[in-house]
Amino acid sequence: MDLFYLAISATFVNNILLAQYLGNCPFLGVSKRIETAAGMAAAIIFVTILSAVFTWAVLVYMLRPYGLEFLQTLTFILIIASLVQFVEIILKKKSKVLYDALGVYLALITTNCAVLGVVLLVARKELAFIEMLVFSSTSAVGYALALLLFAGHRERLQISAIPRSMQGTAIALVTAGIMSLAFIGFRGMAN
Amino acid sequence: MITPIVLLTSIGFVAAVILGIAGRLFYVDEDPRIEAVANLLPGANCGGCGQAGCNATAEAIVQRRLEVNVCVVGGTETAEAIGTLLGYDVTGSEPKLACSTCEGGYRAARKYHYSGLQDCRAALQLYHGFIRCENGCLGLGSCFKACKFSAIRMDNVSGLPVFDPDRCVGCGSCIEACPKGIISLVGEKTKILHWNQYTQCLSPCRQRCPAQINIPKYLAHARRGEYGAALMTIKDNNPLPVATGRVCPELCATECRRTINDDPLAINPVKRFVSDWERSSGKRIPVSVAADTGYKIAVVGGGPSGLSAAYYLRRLGHQVEIFEKMPKLGGMPRYGIPDYRLSDEQLDWDIEGILELGITAHTNVTLGKDFTIQFLRNNGFDAVYLAIGAWFGRMIPLEGKELTGIYSGIDYLRRFHTDEEIIQGKRFVVIGAGNVAMDCARSALRAGASSVLLIFRFSRDLMEANAHEITDAENEGVIMRCLVSPVRFIGENGRLTGIEVQEVTLRHSPTGGLPEVIPVEGSNEIVDCDVVIQAVGQAADLNDIIAADGLAKTRYSTIDADEDTLQTSLPGVFAGGDCYSGPRLMVEAIAAGRYAARSIHYYVTTGAIPPIEYRQREMMAPAMIDSLVNVIPTPTSAIKPVIPVEDRMGTFREVEGTITEQQCQQEANRCLNCGIYCYDQDDLPRDQTRIARSCPNEPHIVEKEEMALPN
Numbered sequence: 063m064d065l066f067y068l069a070i071s072a073t074f075v076n077n078i079l080l081a082q083y084l085g086n087c088p089f090l091g092v093s094k095r096i097e098t099a100a101g102m103a104a105a106i107i108f109v110t111i112l113s114a115v116f117t118w119a120v121l122v123y124m125l126r127p128y129g130l131e132f133l134q135t136l137t138f139i140l141i142i143a144s145l146v147q148f149v150e151i152i153l154k155k156k157s158k159v160l161y162d163a164l165g166v167y168l169a170l171i172t173t174n175c176a177v178l179g180v181v182l183l184v185a186r187k188e189l190a191f192i193e194m195l196v197f198s199s200t201s202a203v204g205y206a207l208a209l210l211l212f213a214g215h216r217e218r219l220q221i222s223a224i225p226r227s228m229q230g231t232a233i234a235l236v237t238a239g240i241m242s243l244a245f246i247g248f249r250g251m252a253n
Numbered sequence: 254m255i256t257p258i259v260l261l262t263s264i265g266f267v268a269a270v271i272l273g274i275a276g277r278l279f280y281v282d283e284d285p286r287i288e289a290v291a292n293l294l295p296g297a298n299c300g301g302c303g304q305a306g307c308n309a310t311a312e313a314i315v316q317r318r319l320e321v322n323v324c325v326v327g328g329t330e331t332a333e334a335i336g337t338l339l340g341y342d343v344t345g346s347e348p349k350l351a352c353s354t355c356e357g358g359y360r361a362a363r364k365y366h367y368s369g370l371q372d373c374r375a376a377l378q379l380y381h382g383f384i385r386c387e388n389g390c391l392g393l394g395s396c397f398k399a400c401k402f403s404a405i406r407m408d409n410v411s412g413l414p415v416f417d418p419d420r421c422v423g424c425g426s427c428i429e430a431c432p433k434g435i436i437s438l439v440g441e442k443t444k445i446l447h448w449n450q451y452t453q454c455l456s457p458c459r460q461r462c463p464a465q466i467n468i469p470k471y472l473a474h475a476r477r478g479e480y481g482a483a484l485m486t487i488k489d490n491n492p493l494p495v496a497t498g499r500v501c502p503e504l505c506a507t508e509c510r511r512t513i514n515d516d517p518l519a520i521n522p523v524k525r526f527v528s529d530w531e532r533s534s535g536k537r538i539p540v541s542v543a544a545d546t547g548y549k550i551a552v553v554g555g556g557p558s559g560l561s562a563a564y565y566l567r568r569l570g571h572q573v574e575i576f577e578k579m580p581k582l583g584g585m586p587r588y589g590i591p592d593y594r595l596s597d598e599q600l601d602w603d604i605e606g607i608l609e610l611g612i613t614a615h616t617n618v619t620l621g622k623d624f625t626i627q628f629l630r631n632n633g634f635d636a637v638y639l640a641i642g643a644w645f646g647r648m649i650p651l652e653g654k655e656l657t658g659i660y661s662g663i664d665y666l667r668r669f670h671t672d673e674e675i676i677q678g679k680r681f682v683v684i685g686a687g688n689v690a691m692d693c694a695r696s697a698l699r700a701g702a703s704s705v706l707l708i709f710r711f712s713r714d715l716m717e718a719n720a721h722e723i724t725d726a727e728n729e730g731v732i733m734r735c736l737v738s739p740v741r742f743i744g745e746n747g748r749l750t751g752i753e754v755q756e757v758t759l760r761h762s763p764t765g766g767l768p769e770v771i772p773v774e775g776s777n778e779i780v781d782c783d784v785v786i787q788a789v790g791q792a793a794d795l796n797d798i799i800a801a802d803g804l805a806k807t808r809y810s811t812i813d814a815d816e817d818t819l820q821t822s823l824p825g826v827f828a829g830g831d832c833y834s835g836p837r838l839m840v841e842a843i844a845a846g847r848y849a850a851r852s853i854h855y856y857v858t859t860g861a862i863p864p865i866e867y868r869q870r871e872m873m874a875p876a877m878i879d880s881l882v883n884v885i886p887t888p889t890s891a892i893k894p895v896i897p898v899e900d901r902m903g904t905f906r907e908v909e910g911t912i913t914e915q916q917c918q919q920e921a922n923r924c925l926n927c928g929i930y931c932y933d934q935d936d937l938p939r940d941q942t943r944i945a946r947s948c949p950n951e952p953h954i955v956e957k958e959e960m961a962l963p964n
Binding site: 120124125128130132133136137140141144147148151152154155156220221222223 | 256257260261264265268271272275276279280281370371372374375395430
């Protein structure tokens, strides 16, 4: 049951994007169309889970035993960047279609603070392996959910009558704020 | 202090080693030009080119999947820099520009009246956008709002978008915004590779034209005096406008809506005028050629189909070589059409325009004898197009067929254009009633025959020749006897002296098709003659090719090829024109050439030939509007000048002349600018209500409401 709560919490209550405000840059950058948002969402889910596994292992078996937790931010950035590069190298060779489909988003994940945020939260919460897996995957799903919902909104916004001064990024930020308020409504359902 | 340093260094080292090993193991040998091109691109990753980012675009450019001018941000300078790097000449490349296929006219009045969000997509989602014209513009200006370069304005009168080519960068934003799909990015390649679809709003004439020329568009240019633009519109689908302007039977005119209560538009004379306008200027309008793709294509046969395929393949960026068995290019139009209809000089103008694009031609070489398909493959040709025509004249196997003085129509006409001796005679009998038969009969009179009798075993209404060809032949003195069938040839000392003929009657065939021929007993008679020309059909001579390369043929002695791709039984070998379809019109051979070019282009560049969805093959039923309202009958004034009959004999001087500029513009003004469902009635007085009947989308054309007018 705890795992269920953990999943609900990560997906909705403490949504990494709309409740914790991490990863806003790609959230605004690639949410103009549902297609691109879906590509980004898939890439984020994949890299977040992979990063969480590796960083958890490094934290548990290397940093903590030697009392080096203060190095975790630096270490995690290094690991995430390396992982993204590693994934990019393999994809380019083994799945050119997927590599082309992800395109520039693959590189953008390196600078996506939502991924770093998730692994840092895993470290802060001192989660066990299974909990880490549930938390990281549902956090990423929460991110994907918010991204896709927002992309849907933006597609509708494109065909709506909006005052010229509010068009574009302005109305997108207002909408993101309202969506964030909606997710705040989940507060109290789980910690 | 040491521990963290060691740890971080170790992690960094391990990561570097792993990445290094991965880089080694999963190394992708990348063309260094990709990085160089990527460096030339602005790096905006805007996606305006449709790619995932600038690196993907660079790769596509190097692999020639995209044009060098694809970057909407970089502009001309970037395109030229990339072209210089890759060794492409980009001066001739035409950028893709947005345009709408709906040209307005009557549709202009059908602006969507919708009180909700002023957006086409919203209108479409709520009410499916159905107004009165399924393919028409909704006119709410989503494309106008989507354009970031101010390249679109909404015309106040028509309510339709107007595109500014100087501002359009081809980013495609308007296409994404248009829910009805009537805006498209059009570049030269798009035009060449496109084929009419049922989903398009095509005027009846455009549907009927085998070459699918955008007739309303070139007529619109012609009436504005933009003859160059009109000609280029024709050349988008037909590289032989001078020749077809003289010999095309104008199938388009048979579908012209003007025929409902008026004369059909003289479409071909307008085409002839604009093509002669260029020819008489002596200066050819430049045609764009895409960047070199590196692929080599062999075109076997220098007739209309081969020339057409070569022209479009070259414009798509391929290297093309033509192999022709005759001494000169031109095929049957050169060797089968008499000078009084189409002269060598006129045909040469078209052919030179094609060869000037950079096409090599080898003449006096015959496939199957001098070279083989395998030879072409061994010499680096990536694909072969067979357009060898139908040069074998069929003969009726009657008694006496071995007598001297019996020739096929092809054999007879060919000799006027070669060093071979011209067939002379006094009394000619021509068997057949197609255009070749008329050409033979009229040529015989010019060559000195005292009498020419044309016999045809069906009724006059079943004659295949163009109506005006039949009339001209009769005016010149050809005697025609229908419902007469040849029985046997008669001769003395091996020389033809006459032909026995028999009258026949026709009986309706229960299986459809041509009627049955019933001989009339006792009606036989002998017609004295010294030459018989049999213009009863043509076939391709495939025996040598089949023996050399094993090409499959049909039971009609034509090359067997896939209907949708024109690919033969040999991979990479395509066939089209008369050798595939049997003898057809010149304009159909031209169309086959462009269709083959499409297939070959996809075959060599992608390895697969995509099918054409909803390909328009038959006339669309909604095109059948059977009444025109408020269209004032205006008889055509585009009557071509003809030389007197007495001036025609003894000479092969051109019979028909070209219409004048004034006639051209008057005729182009008669165009109703039709779409499938509608036509232009813009010149109506404002106080008249417009109604067109028999439209399948009723209620549809009730516009310019009287209530809108001040009383």
